Amino acid sequence: MSNLILEKYSIGVGDRFAHQAKAQLAACMRAAECGVAVIPVWNKSNREHKIVGSEPASVRAAADRAVREVGWKRPYHVDADHINLGTVERFVEPSDFFTLDVAETIGRAPEAGAAEEFVGRHKELVGRIEIAGIAEPFQVSREQALGAACKYLRAVREAGEIYRHIDGRKGAGTFITEVSMDETDSPQTPPELLLILAAIADEQIPIQTIAPKFTGRFNKGVDYVGNVEQFEKEFSEDLAVIAHAVPRYGLPQNLKLSVHSGSDKFSIYAPIRRSVRRFNAGVHLKTAGTTWLEELIGLAEAGPQGLALAKEIYARAYEHLDELCAPYAAVIDIDPRRLPAPGEVNRWTAEQYTGAVRHDQKSPLFNPSVRQLLHVGYKVAAGMGERYTRMLEACEHDIARNVTANLWERHLEPLFVRK
Numbered sequence: 116m117s118n119l120i121l122e123k124y125s126i127g128v129g130d131r132f133a134h135q136a137k138a139q140l141a142a143c144m145r146a147a148e149c150g151v152a153v154i155p156v157w158n159k160s161n162r163e164h165k166i167v168g169s170e171p172a173s174v175r176a177a178a179d180r181a182v183r184e185v186g187w188k189r190p191y192h193v194d195a196d197h198i199n200l201g202t203v204e205r206f207v208e209p210s211d212f213f214t215l216d217v218a219e220t221i222g223r224a225p226e227a228g229a230a231e232e233f234v235g236r237h238k239e240l241v242g243r244i245e246i247a248g249i250a251e252p253f254q255v256s257r258e259q260a261l262g263a264a265c266k267y268l269r270a271v272r273e274a275g276e277i278y279r280h281i282d283g284r285k286g287a288g289t290f291i292t293e294v295s296m297d298e299t300d301s302p303q304t305p306p307e308l309l310l311i312l313a314a315i316a317d318e319q320i321p322i323q324t325i326a327p328k329f330t331g332r333f334n335k336g337v338d339y340v341g342n343v344e345q346f347e348k349e350f351s352e353d354l355a356v357i358a359h360a361v362p363r364y365g366l367p368q369n370l371k372l373s374v375h376s377g378s379d380k381f382s383i384y385a386p387i388r389r390s391v392r393r394f395n396a397g398v399h400l401k402t403a404g405t406t407w408l409e410e411l412i413g414l415a416e417a418g419p420q421g422l423a424l425a426k427e428i429y430a431r432a433y434e435h436l437d438e439l440c441a442p443y444a445a446v447i448d449i450d451p452r453r454l455p456a457p458g459e460v461n462r463w464t465a466e467q468y469t470g471a472v473r474h475d476q477k478s479p480l481f482n483p484s485v486r487q488l489l490h491v492g493y494k495v496a497a498g499m500g501e502r503y504t505r506m507l508e509a510c511e512h513d514i515a516r517n518v519t520a521n522l523w524e525r526h527l528e529p530l531f532v533r534k
C-alpha cells in the first residue's frame with residue numbers, strides 16, 4: 116500500500132481561473148533554489164467552483180500541465196477544499212488531498228451516552244494534563260471534558276464518515292486528509308484540541324493536517340487583525356498539543372497545523388516561522404484568492420486594454436457590492452465610504468489602480484476596501500467568460516511576474532525561508 120505523505124512545508128495556492136499555476140510554481144522553484152522545499156497544493160473550494168462555474172478536474176489539469184512545463188520534480192497535490200458528504204463527489208477523482216469541513220456540526224449533541232462513553236474511555240483527558248512545551252498544566256474537570264465531547268464528538272464522527280466514503284472510492288493511503296474546524300465562532304483551547312485529536316484517532320482518520328480556529332480575524336486578502344502575541348502563544352500551544360497527541364494516539368508522524376485564509380497575514384508569519392522551528396514542526400499555509408488580485412494588477416500594468424478591463428471589473432463589482440459580499444460577510448471588512456465611485460476609478464492611471472490594489476501597507480495609494488471588494492469580485496470576471504481569460508493570455512507576461520513576486524516575496528520567503 117502506497118502512503119501518500121504531505122511533506123513538512125506546504126502552501127495551498129488558489130487559482131480561480133486556472134491560468135496561473137506556472138507562475139505560482141515559479142515561486143516554489145525560488146524556495147527550492149534557496150534549499151527549502153515548499154510543496155504546492157492547488158486548492159479550490161466548492162463555493163469557488165460554483166461562483167466561477169468550473170469543475171474540480173480543471174484544477175488537476177492546470178496543475179499537471181504546469182508541473183510538466185516547469186519541470187517540477189517534487190510532489191504536488193490537488194486539494195478538495197472544504198468539502199462534505201454532500202459536495203465531495205465530483206472532487207473524488209481529480210483530488211488527492213481532501214479538506215473535510217465539519218465546522219457546521221460543531222456544537223450539535225452526539226447520540227445519547229456517546230460523550231459519557233468517550234470520556235470514560237479517555238481518562239487521560241480528565242484531571243491534570245501536562246503537555247511538554249506548555250508551562251502551566253491544565254486542570255480539566257469531568258464536566259468540562261463532557262462539555263467538549265458534546266461540542267466536538269459529532270463533528271469528528273462526521274469527518275470519519277466523509278473519510279471512509281473517500282477511502283472506499285479511492286483506496287487507503289492514496290490521498291491526504293485534513294480536518295478543518297476553522298469556520299466556527301471561537302478558538303479551540305489546548306485541552307479541546309487534544310480531545311478532538313483523540314476522537315480523530317478513535318475514528319481512525321489518518322489525519323495529516325488540522326485547521327483549528329485561531330484567535331483574531333483572518334479576513335480575506337488583508338493582514339491579520341488581532342493580538343499577535345496571543346496568536347503566537349496559541350499557535351505554539353497547538354503545536355505542543357500535536358506533539359503530545361501523535362505518539363499517544365498513534366496519529367501520523369507528519370501531522371501539522373493548517374492555517375486557512377493564510378494569504379497576506381504578514382504580521383503573523385514571523386511568529387509562525389519561529390514556532391514551527393522551535394517545535395521542528397511543519398505547517399501548511401492555505402491561500403486562495405490573492406492570485407486573482409495579481410491578475411488584475413498585471414492587467415492594469417499591461418497596457419490600456421488590460422487597464423480598461425480591470426476598471427470595468429471594479430465598476431461592476433461596485434454595482435453588485437451587496438451580492439458579492441454576502442457569501443464572505445464574516446471574513447471581509449469593507450468600508451463603503453472608502454470605495455471610490457467607478458467614474459473616479461475610470462480616470463485612474465495604471466499606477467493608481469495597482470497602488471490601490473497591491474498589498475503594500477506602506478503605500479499611500481493602498482486602499483484595503485478596494486482590495487477586498489475586488490477580492491470577492493471574481494464572479495464579475497467569471498461572468499465575462501472568454502473575454503476575461505483571453506485578456507489573461509494576452510497579458511500573461513505582466514501577470515505572471517506579479518503572481519510569482521507576490522507568492523515569493525510576501526509569502527514563501529518570510530514564512531519558510533527567512534533566517
Ligand SMILES: [Zn+2]
Pocket residue numbers: 197295297298326375376
Ligand atoms: Zn478554511
